[in-house]
Amino acid sequence: MNANYHTRRNFVKQAALAGTGIIVGTDRSLFPASSFAENVIVLNPKDQVPISFIIDDSTALVNMAYFGIPQFQEVFPDQYKQDWRQLPQEIPDDFVREFRDYCQAHGVKGKYSIVPYPACTGWVDRFIPGWSKNELQESLKLVRETMQPDWDIHPEMISHTRVIDIKTGRPYPQADEQYMENWGWSQNKSADELGEYLAYALNVLKNAELSCEGVTTPGGFGGQNKENLAQGTLSAVREVYQGVDVAHYFRDLYTEPGESVAPLVKYPADLHGNDPKCVVSVIGCTGDWFGGWDGLTPGSVDQFITADLSKGRMVEVIDSGEPAIMVCHWPGIYYNGEKKGFKIFQEVVSRLEQKYGILNWMKNSEIARYWAAKEHTEIKFDGKKVSLYAPFAADHFTLQINSRKVNEPLLQTQGQQVRLEKVKSKQQLTSGSYYQQDERLVVCIDLQKGNSELLIS
Known part of the structure; x- marks a missing residue:
């Protein structure tokens, strides 16, 4: 543990006292603009809208709907009347491979949950009754080696059903709304208490040799307690995976x-300082219009993007310039072996590719890091060079500089100089390149932490 690391309790205390240096609440008017120079604008990465795909209720082997619905029924019998016995108990690894192969072929990236103690069936870092130890290890290996490169791995709390007493590792005996992760328990907990709970979940995934920079909340977890959730997330991730700054x-x-x-x-x-840090709330833009959390209600492609490519929620958001992050649940993508949700997803991707061409797929962590860099990189421009101070590194950091360039842009960082390559349009833009349109110079670089300069004339 390095000297700059704060304990969870001390971090929360210091965050509360940091005054104007700390951002609280969800009112975007409270957020200070980046320290932008006149005539310099930070654009989307590669001057393209980020797209991502969030998968909830996934884990190793276990179909969360089959094992979760009876626990929800016990608490809310009038609201959860699904016949869970008709659902498969397993979402097999063969389907994970099929899904992975499609996503790799189309460049799809996003977030994939691994529930640590899925619906209280067993622990992913030890064993899950109903599957052999080898089957569990092979399932985790599949995620670790072939999903994790393109997908952030998140715990979705600990069980996604019953609240766990982290002192004993057993569910609390009360089967009521206040002791279910989806509902009441989290709404009045301190940042310290939430951080301890999240750290417990993260440690299970760390024991399973999975890397995490974030978490997913099940249902309404923390919905009335968002600031404590944000602080607890930051402290827990940094405690378990030291070195995470965003x-x-x-x-x-x-x-x-x-x-x-x-x-x-x-x-x-x-x-x-020596230990810059922040936490980012990544926000989805769609409902689950694929196959639902229980795999019982098929969705519709047209809600995402219509057949004529002119309308739909994804079109609205992409055309607005903000990150377009679709949300689904794994049981609905599998849809009881019928794969209806998966087929809807494939058609959504096909239509998006038809309308927009190459899509800028990013993991949730990459989007979070880019926004942290976008909001907190200090920028100065004297007409000849752009000076950057970045507390957070970010790939494909893209700047628009309103100026007539004289020479080809030159990036100078950490004692090295790199001349950028000219491309003809933003479709060709990638790190280490630029394009020019009249007096609009667009430059894309891998932003390094600390100081760097862009010499343009």
């Missing part, structure tokens, strides 16, 4: 036009 979490989604779905960068601290 933590993130998925809690909210907005499906109606007019509500911003841009990420919220919260609790930045030590931006000019």
Whole structure:
């Protein structure tokens, strides 16, 4: 543990006292603009809208709907009347491979949950009754080696059903709304208490040799306690996975036009010190219109993008310029072996590719990091060079500089100089390149932490 690391309790205390240096609440008007120079604008990465795919209720082997519904029925018998016995108990690894192969072929990236103690069946870092130890290990290996490169792995709390007493590892005996992760328990807990709970979940995934920079909340977890959730997430991720400077979490989604779905960068601290940090709320823009959380209600492609490519929620958000992050549940993608949700997803991707061409797929962590860099990189421009101070590194960091260039842009960082390559359009833009349109110079670089300069004349 390095000397700059704060205990969870001390971190929360210091965050509360940091005054104007800390961002609280969800009112975007409270967020300070980046320290932009006149005539310099930070664009989307590669000057393209980020797209991502959030998968909830996934884990190793276990169909969360089959094992979760009877626990929900016990608490709310009038609300959960699904016949869970008709559902398969397993979502097999063969389907994970099929899904992975399609996504790799189309460049799809996003977030994939691994529930640590799925519906209280067993522990992913030890054993799950009903499957052999070898089957569990092979399932985790599949995720670790072939999913994790393109997908953030998140715990979705501990069980996604009953609240776990982290002192004993057993569910609390009360089967009621206050002791279910989806509902009441989290709404009045301190940041410290939530952080301890999240750290417990993260440690299970760490024991399973999975890397995490964020968490996903099940159902209404923390919905009335968002600031403590944000602080608890930051402290827990940094405690379990030391070295993470930008933590993130998925809690909210907005499906109606007019509500911003841009990420919220919260609790930045030590931006000019040795240990800069922040946490980012990554926001979804769709409902689950694939196959539902229980795999019983098929969705519709047209809600995402219509057949004539002119309308739909994804079109609205992409055309607004904000990150377009679709949300689904794994049981609905598998849809009881019929794969109806998967087929809907494939058609959505096909239509998006027809309308927009190459899509800028990003993991949730990459979007979170980019927004942290976008909001907190300090920028100065004297007409000849752009000076950058970045507390957070970010790939494909893209700047628009309103100036007539004289020479080809030159990136100078950490004692090295790299001349950027000219491309003809933003479709060709990638790190280490630029294009020019009249007096609009667009430059894409891998932003390094610390100081760097762009020499343009």
